[in-house]
Amino acid sequence: MGVSLIMGHEFKLVMLVALMVSSTYVYGVGNFNNDFESTFGGERVKISGPGNSDLALTLDKYSGSGFRSKRDYLYGRLDMQMKFVDDNSAGTVTTLYLTSDQSTGRHDEIDFEFLGNVSGQPYTIHTNVFSQGQGSREQQFHLWFDPSKAFHTYSIVWNPKLIMFLVDETPLRVYRNYENHGIISFPKNQPQKIHASLWNADDWATQGGLVKTDWSKAPFTAYYRNFNIDTSPNGQWRNHDLNANSRRRLRWVQKNYMVYNYCTDWKRFSQSFPPECKHAKFN
Numbered sequence: 001m002g003v004s005l006i007m008g009h010e011f012k013l014v015m016l017v018a019l020m021v022s023s024t025y026v027y028g029v030g031n032f033n034n035d036f037e038s039t040f041g042g043e044r045v046k047i048s049g050p051g052n053s054d055l056a057l058t059l060d061k062y063s064g065s066g067f068r069s070k071r072d073y074l075y076g077r078l079d080m081q082m083k084f085v086d087d088n089s090a091g092t093v094t095t096l097y098l099t100s101d102q103s104t105g106r107h108d109e110i111d112f113e114f115l116g117n118v119s120g121q122p123y124t125i126h127t128n129v130f131s132q133g134q135g136s137r138e139q140q141f142h143l144w145f146d147p148s149k150a151f152h153t154y155s156i157v158w159n160p161k162l163i164m165f166l167v168d169e170t171p172l173r174v175y176r177n178y179e180n181h182g183i184i185s186f187p188k189n190q191p192q193k194i195h196a197s198l199w200n201a202d203d204w205a206t207q208g209g210l211v212k213t214d215w216s217k218a219p220f221t222a223y224y225r226n227f228n229i230d231t232s233p234n235g236q237w238r239n240h241d242l243n244a245n246s247r248r249r250l251r252w253v254q255k256n257y258m259v260y261n262y263c264t265d266w267k268r269f270s271q272s273f274p275p276e277c278k279h280a281k282f283n
């Protein structure tokens, strides 16, 4: 082994440099035990890995499972590496979302939901934003890769100007704060907790509930790891917005991978579209 050639101090120095480099550049080293607690599913929530950086959720016939942050957040950036249920995942839904206290009836919520599919067919990424209890702002996408084969990074940036959904730094969706235009529909004063779950939704998830969960493949597992939550006041997330390059990526996704957009659903909003829709083209 090459390592045995480097002895004593030299070896320690190499290790020290390696450690410094990794603690500077390795992104997302969050500890699931410190920052999260399980919400349901008992033993089906499993934390592992060095520094408790890995978490697996399972779903079987009897229950799904989930977890949430101990803290509340008002603005910030969340990054989570995730890998979804593979093979026949039809009927399963994996989530990563933020929500304020739902018992108020006027809650805010920012949703990423990943709807499984039969083997070989694409996952659907479902996004939504609730403000003051009002949702119905769905956009759905397919992906340019199979999200059950490898970990990818799913991010939510939430600052006073916008909410941005990203996959591996490519923006899928930008939901802007249009209060300057008199549109009051932006989550801005209710702190939210981060939630994640894996559950069975075969009554609606896959092709409108036509395809049922194949329980012979259970238990189903979804993986989360290396999360990063940036709420630092000087963090880059505070001014995060589109630039020329990411705007081009956003257009590419919306042109090629968007499968549903509430702002173009004429049947549903035949009377009038939600007010933010007419501004959304200025993304």
Ligand SMILES: *[C@@H]1O[C@H](CO)[C@@H](O)[C@H](O)[C@H]1NC(C)=O
Pocket: 115, 116, 117, 118, 121, 122, 123, 124, 205, 206, 207, 208, 259
């Ligand atoms: C499943 O695959 C079908 C066929 O490719 C596709 O139309 C659908 O959007 C996919 N996703 C879900 C959740 O059904």
